Amino acid sequence: xLQLQESGPGLVKPSETLPLTCTVSGGSIRSSVYSWGWIRxxxxxxxxxxxxxxxxxxxxxxxxxxxxxxxxxDTSKNQLSLKLTSVTAADTAVYYCxxxxxxxxxxxxYWGQGSLVTVSS
Amino acid sequence: QSVLTQPPSASGxxxxxxxxxxxxxxxxxxxxxxxWYQQLPGTAPKLLIYRNNQRPSGVPDRFSGSKSGTSASLAxxxxxxxxEADYYCAAWDDSLxxxxxxxxxxxxxx
Numbered sequence: 049x050l051q052l053q054e055s056g057p058g059l060v061k062p063s064e065t066l067p068l069t070c071t072v073s074g075g076s077i078r079s080s081v082y083s084w085g086w087i088r089x090x091x092x093x094x095x096x097x098x099x100x101x102x103x104x105x106x107x108x109x110x111x112x113x114x115x116x117x118x119x120x121x122d123t124s125k126n127q128l129s130l131k132l133t134s135v136t137a138a139d140t141a142v143y144y145c146x147x148x149x150x151x152x153x154x155x156x157x158y159w160g161q162g163s164l165v166t167v168s169s
Numbered sequence: 170q171s172v173l174t175q176p177p178s179a180s181g182x183x184x185x186x187x188x189x190x191x192x193x194x195x196x197x198x199x200x201x202x203x204x205w206y207q208q209l210p211g212t213a214p215k216l217l218i219y220r221n222n223q224r225p226s227g228v229p230d231r232f233s234g235s236k237s238g239t240s241a242s243l244a245x246x247x248x249x250x251x252x253e254a255d256y257y258c259a260a261w262d263d264s265l266x267x268x269x270x271x272x273x274x275x276x277x278x279x
Contacts, residue, residue, distance in 0.1 A: 095270040097259075099267075108268075144213055151202060153204070153261030154260065154270065155202070159214060159215070162213055
């Protein structure tokens with residue numbers, strides 16, 4: 049059974065970089081079929097897609113975050129990573145990693161449990 | 170302000186049929202598949218409907234999705250207390266070149 053587990057610092061200071069990792073178990077992150085993405089949810093608010101890395105190697109990012117976001121994979125560790133630079137309090141959220149089930153779009157069949165990141169000094 | 174528009178709340182009594190709407194535009198709903206997610210309190214979202222009207226294995230047939238033009242709907246029949254959750258629609262947007270979510274609808278079972 050595929051499992052995704054996010055991990056991160058929990059607390060990040062304003063203007064710093066938020067690093068998150070998603071460890072995939074029960075399956076390989078290196079796939080010619082599946083793609084991987086990040087979604088976040090501010091406390092008490094809705095879901096926001098951050099970005100995705102498709103099996104083709106191409107990345108797509110939310111235009112509102114594009115200048116600050118990098119999504120990448122480390123196949124040797126079977127991990128997906130997210131880097132969000134110059135964070136502010138507005139970036140406080142639960143961050144989820146998820147697997148795309150094939151379509152170019154928000155077709156997320158597997159999700160991690162989420163990792164709460166708070167931006168505060 | 171979300172690209173896809175959902176009513177913030179919906180409600181129904183046990184056994185009732187409830188529908189949740191999702192309004193978009195030509196660049197998202199009309200042109201691409203719609204997906205629906207259920208998020209129970211304190212948990213990660215769960216895929217409920219994919220490709221407009223398909224149910225993943227394990228999702229009861231009480232849940233159904235439809236799409237017409239620039240709008241989509243999620244219908245829940247035979248409402249149960251465990252259906253009380255937040256529901257989100259989502260789609261790819263050709264103009265934004267990215268995925269977009271609706272603002273979510275909180276379903277209350279009275």
